[in-house]
Amino acid sequence: MKPLRHFIDTQDFTKAELLDLMSLILQIKEADKQGATPKLLQDCSLAMIFEEPSTRTRISFEVGISELGGHALYLKPGEIHLGARESIYDTAQVISRMVDVIMIRALKHETVTSFAAGATVPVINGLTNYNHPTQVVCDVVTMMEHMPAGKKLEDLNVTFIGDATNVLSSLMHICTQLGMNFTHAAPKKYQPPQAWMDIANANCAASGGSVRVTEDVVEAVRNADFIYTDLWWWVDQEDQIPERRAAFMPTYQVTMDLLKKAPAHCKFMHCLPASRGVEVTDEVMDCPQSIIYDQSENRLHTEKGLMVWLVYPRLKKPSE
Ligand code: CP
Numbered sequence: 001m002k003p004l005r006h007f008i009d010t011q012d013f014t015k016a017e018l019l020d021l022m023s024l025i026l027q028i029k030e031a032d033k034q035g036a037t038p039k040l041l042q043d044c045s046l047a048m049i050f051e052e053p054s055t056r057t058r059i060s061f062e063v064g065i066s067e068l069g070g071h072a073l074y075l076k077p078g079e080i081h082l083g084a085r086e087s088i089y090d091t092a093q094v095i096s097r098m099v100d101v102i103m104i105r106a107l108k109h110e111t112v113t114s115f116a117a118g119a120t121v122p123v124i125n126g127l128t129n130y131n132h133p134t135q136v137v138c139d140v141v142t143m144m145e146h147m148p149a150g151k152k153l154e155d156l157n158v159t160f161i162g163d164a165t166n167v168l169s170s171l172m173h174i175c176t177q178l179g180m181n182f183t184h185a186a187p188k189k190y191q192p193p194q195a196w197m198d199i200a201n202a203n204c205a206a207s208g209g210s211v212r213v214t215e216d217v218v219e220a221v222r223n224a225d226f227i228y229t230d231l232w233w234w235v236d237q238e239d240q241i242p243e244r245r246a247a248f249m250p251t252y253q254v255t256m257d258l259l260k261k262a263p264a265h266c267k268f269m270h271c272l273p274a275s276r277g278v279e280v281t282d283e284v285m286d287c288p289q290s291i292i293y294d295q296s297e298n299r300l301h302t303e304k305g306l307m308v309w310l311v312y313p314r315l316k317k318p319s320e
Helices: 015-033 056-067 088-096 109-118 133-145 166-177 194-207 217-221 235-248 292-314
Strands: 045-050 071-075 101-105 123-125 157-161 181-185 210-214 226-229 267-270
Touching: 015 133, 015 166, 015 292, 045 056, 056 071, 056 101, 056 292, 088 101, 088 109, 101 109, 101 292, 109 123, 123 133, 123 292, 133 166, 133 292, 157 166, 157 217, 166 181, 166 194, 166 210, 181 217, 194 210, 210 217, 267 292
Parallel strands: 045 071, 045 101, 101 123, 157 181, 157 226, 181 210, 226 267
Antiparallel strands: none
16 A cells, blocks of 8 residues: 555645646546546545635535545534544544545644644645645646646746735745746735745755745736735634735736736636635636636546545555
8 A cells, every 4th residue: 555645735745746646637637528537536435624614625525526436524613523522633543544535624734734643544735824735736737727838837927916825825835846936926014924935945946946025016927927816814814904905905906907017828816715806806807817717627626636646546456
C-alpha cells in the first residue's frame, strides 16, 4: 500500500507532484465528457466535516465521490465531537477506522493539522483560516484550460486584488511553486504577513517565478493574464465593514475600467461566493472575460482527481 499522504497545503508537494495531480484531474474531466467516468473509488466512504457552511466544497466532494462509485457522509457544524467531549486525535482515529478519506473545513488551521496527525486515512483540507488548497489546484487547472496563445504555465502573470485572504495565501504559494509571476495589489494594511511572503520568496528562488506586492492596482494589472479577487470581509469581520470598505473602495474594486487596463485576453477569476457590487461589479462578473463558473465547475473535477490521487493507490486489490 502507498504511504499515507494528506492534502493540507500545496507546500507539502513538489511541483512535479502538483502537475501530476492536475494532469489526472484533466484526464478524469475528459473521461466525464465522454460519459465514461471510471468508478475508481467503488464502495469507498468519504467523511465530510464542516465547521462552516459551504456550497461548492460540499457539493463537489459529495457528487465527486458518488460519481466515482463511493458515497459521502455530511457531518455538519456541531454534529460530531471535534475537540469538545472528545479529543481531535480520538475523533480522527475513530473516523479513520470507518471511512477511506476525510475532508475537513475548519475555523482554525491547527484543527486540520491536529486532525491529520491522528488520522490513518488521507485527510483533505477543505479551507481553514490560513489556506484553501483544493480551491487553488482547481484555479490553476482552470488557468491551464484558458492559457493565452503561445504561453506556458511558467509565463503566466496572475494578479490578485484585495484582502490577503486564505485564498490569497494558497494562490500566491501555488503560483510561485509552479514558477509563475504573482502580483498582489492591496492597501498596506491588507497585504500578506511576512511569513507568507517568506514562503513565496523561497518558492520563487526554487522555481524561477516571481512575487510582488503593491498598492498600485493599475500597474498590477498591466500585464495580467488573470485577475483574481475575493471577499473583502468574512462573517467574523462584519464589525470591520466600514473600515474595510473605506480602505478598498473604489480603488481596489474590479470594474470594467480596471479590466480594460489589462491585456485584451485577460480573464477574470473569483473563488466565490462573491459580494456583487463590492469587490467586483456585476458587469465584470458577467462579462465574456469572466471564467468564474468554469472555476466552480472545476471544483468537481478537482475533488475527483484529488480523491483518486490520494486514495486509489492505497486500495487493496482483490488478489492482495
Ligand atoms: N470557494 C468555496 O470554497 O466555496 P464554498 O465556501 O461554497 O465551499
